[in-house]
Amino acid sequence: MQVRLDNVTKEFESKKSKVKAVNDLSLTIKSGTLFGFLGPSGCGKSTTLFMLAGVYPLTEGKLFFDDRDVTDLTPENREVGMVFQNYALYPHLTVRENISFPLVNSKRLTKKLKETAKQQGIPFSKLVENKVLEAANIVEITSYLDRRPAELSGGQQQRVAIARAIVKEPSLLLLDEPLSNLDARLRLQTREEIRRIQRTTRITTVFVTHDQEEALNICDEIAIMKDGILQQTGNPQYIYDNPDNIFVAKFLGSFPINILDASVRDNKLYLAGPAGETPFMDVTLPNGNYNVGIRPENIIESTDGLKVSVLRTVRRGGITTAEAVTDDGQTLNFVLGTATEAKENTVLMLGMKANSCCIFDQNGRKVYQC
Numbered sequence: 001m002q003v004r005l006d007n008v009t010k011e012f013e014s015k016k017s018k019v020k021a022v023n024d025l026s027l028t029i030k031s032g033t034l035f036g037f038l039g040p041s042g043c044g045k046s047t048t049l050f051m052l053a054g055v056y057p058l059t060e061g062k063l064f065f066d067d068r069d070v071t072d073l074t075p076e077n078r079e080v081g082m083v084f085q086n087y088a089l090y091p092h093l094t095v096r097e098n099i100s101f102p103l104v105n106s107k108r109l110t111k112k113l114k115e116t117a118k119q120q121g122i123p124f125s126k127l128v129e130n131k132v133l134e135a136a137n138i139v140e141i142t143s144y145l146d147r148r149p150a151e152l153s154g155g156q157q158q159r160v161a162i163a164r165a166i167v168k169e170p171s172l173l174l175l176d177e178p179l180s181n182l183d184a185r186l187r188l189q190t191r192e193e194i195r196r197i198q199r200t201t202r203i204t205t206v207f208v209t210h211d212q213e214e215a216l217n218i219c220d221e222i223a224i225m226k227d228g229i230l231q232q233t234g235n236p237q238y239i240y241d242n243p244d245n246i247f248v249a250k251f252l253g254s255f256p257i258n259i260l261d262a263s264v265r266d267n268k269l270y271l272a273g274p275a276g277e278t279p280f281m282d283v284t285l286p287n288g289n290y291n292v293g294i295r296p297e298n299i300i301e302s303t304d305g306l307k308v309s310v311l312r313t314v315r316r317g318g319i320t321t322a323e324a325v326t327d328d329g330q331t332l333n334f335v336l337g338t339a340t341e342a343k344e345n346t347v348l349m350l351g352m353k354a355n356s357c358c359i360f361d362q363n364g365r366k367v368y369q370c
Contacts (some may be wrong), residue, residue: 001029001031001065001066001172001204002029002064002066003027003028003035003052003063003064003065003172003204004027004028004029004063004064005025005048005062005063005064006026006061006062006063006064007024007025007026007030007060007061007062008022008024008025008048008051008058008060008061008062008063009022009023009024009028009058009059009060009061010022010044010047010048010051010056010058010059010228011059011060012089015060020043020228021047021228022047022048022051022228023227023228024060024061024229024263025044025048025061025228025229025230026061026230027223027230027233028251029204029206029221030204030220030221031066031204032039032202032203032204033204033205033220033221034194034195034198034207034218034219034220034222034223035204035205035206035207035208035219035222035223036206036208036209036214036215036218036221036222036223036236037049037206037207037208037209037222037223038209038210038215038222038224038225038251039210039224039225039226039231039251040154040210040251041210042227043089043225043226043227043228044225044227044228044229045208045209045210045225046176046177046208047228048208048225049174049176049206049208051063051076051308052080052172052200053075053080053082053142053174053205053207054070054074054075054077054078054080054281055075055282056075056297058071065078065079065171065172068251072360073147073241073274076106076108078107078172079168079170079171079172080167080170080172080173080174081164081165081166081172081173081174081175082165082174082175082176082202083158083161083162083165083171083173083174083178083204084161084176085176085177085178085180085181085227085343086181087149087157087160087161087181088160089149089157089160089161089164090149091108091148091149091150092148092323093148094145094147094148095136095141095144095145095146095148095149095152095160096132096136096145096146098149098160098164099132099135099136099145099163099164099167100128100129100131100132100162100167101164102167102269103131103132103167103168103287104128104129106160106168108244109168112244113127113128113131115308117162120129122332123135123189126351131167131347132145132168132201133166134323134345135164135167136161136163137199138163138166138200138201139154139159139160139162139166139193139197140159141159141160141163144156144160147248152200153186154181154183154186155182155183155186155189155190155193155253156214158178158179158182158190158296159190159193161178161192162175162178162197166197166201166203170203170207171203172203172204172206173201173203173204173205173206173215174205174206175194175205175206175208176208177206177209177210178190178194178207179191179209179211179214179224180209180211187214191214191217191218192218194207194218195218207219212252212253213254213363214253215236215363216236216237216240218328219236220235221233221234221235222234222235222236222239224247224248224251224252229363231243231245231247231248232245232248233242236332237270239252240253240358242358242366242369243293243358243363243366244365245357245360245365245366246259246291246293246360246364247364249293249360250368255295255296255321255335256296256333256354257293257294257295257296258267258293258294258295258296258299258332258333258334259292259293260291260292260293260294260326260330260332261289261291261328261330261358261362262280262289262290262291263287263288263289263290264283264285264286264287264288264290265287266273266287267283267284267285268281268282268283269272269282269283269285269291269292269321269359270289271282271306271326277310280305280306283359283370284368285359285367285368285370288361288362289362290359290360290367291359291360291361291362291364292357292358292360293358293359294332294336294352294356294358295332295356295358296321296332296335298352298353298356298357299332299333299334299335299348299350299351299352300337300350300351300352300353301337301348301350301351302349302350302351303349303351304351305349305350305352306326306349306350306351307326307327307347307348307349307350308324308325308326308332308347308348308349308350309324309325309345309346309347309348310322310324310342310343310345310346310347310348311323311324311325311331311344312322312334312344313342313344319335320335320336320337321333321334321335321336322334322342324348333349334350347366355369355370357370358370
């Protein structure tokens with residue numbers, strides 16, 4: 001199912017002020033994809049998810065599931081499954097009972113299933129059990145059906161919550177920070193499980209997270225938000241390589257992007273040093289001051305280029321990075337190649353890989369890709 005948001009705004013009002021949690025958001029989520037809303041706390045991503053679920057009414061705008069206007073539909077009529085951050089499992093019920101809960105407690109679903117059971121000539125309870133087993137099999141928890149949540153690990157509880165959401169056969173699955181309560185190893189394992197489940201079911205899935213590594217690794221497309229405003233949307237790798245502004249450039253990446261002060265004079269870019277130094281590259285931009293963004297993995301040793309002095313090196317796993325300073329005092333980080341010797345105070349000449357930097361104006365907007 002395709003999801004479309006047209007000029008959606010959500011405003012919260014108190015006695016003293018009004019706050020726009022989401023401001024004029026327009027985007028389309030393609031059918032059958034895993035789509036991620038990404039951004040810092042307070043950016044509006046969870047608010048958007050709750051509007052999709054029908055929990056929050058829209059202040060302005062329209063919301064469409066395929067061509068159906070669902071703006072004013074109640075949550076139970078939207079055919080949406082939702083997994084909350086804290087899983088919201090019933091502790092006194094078994095896994096089987098937790099998964100079957102929406103089937104036997106929703107008037108709409110119960111009526112629909114009873115009609116189906118009658119048509120198939122089987123008891124209603126048997127149809128419910130078949131649905132539970134099917135969902136449990138998809139998330140691989142069939143051996144835990146008679147346990148209670150307290151007897152499960154965090155990852156297993158997460159899979160129960162997903163099974164309870166997909167047992168309803170929703171057209172849209174919503175996941176609100178589903179990995180935030182798990183430790184690092186379990187987060188890695190569970191995010192791959194979420195990707196596998198989504199590929200198996202082909203349910204259009206919306207995933208909300210503040211962790212850019214999660215979004216970059218499992219989402220087909222992402223939307224990055226800041227202060228309720230959409231910054232950029234598209235394929236994760238494309239956005240990583242081609243950020244629209246400095247915020248997006250800084251927000252994405254395991255290693256922070258280098259943002260260097262620069263100037264353009266006569267179509268030549270100068271990164272550091274006094275006027276009259278060797279230009280770093282040719283550009284087609286008006287004269288003025290700019291910022292240049294270069295990711296650490298795109299900086300390489302060069303026979304000519306930017307002269308730096310190494311301050312320190314840091315090893316993280318199998319990757320070593322170096323922090324260095326330019327002649328005019330700007331710091332930058334880069335990934336060391338296996339053949340590079342870089343001890344403290346080592347002087348190096350650095351260049352960059354082709355097509356690997358962005359130039360931003362003084363307002364933070366990208367004006368040149370190089």
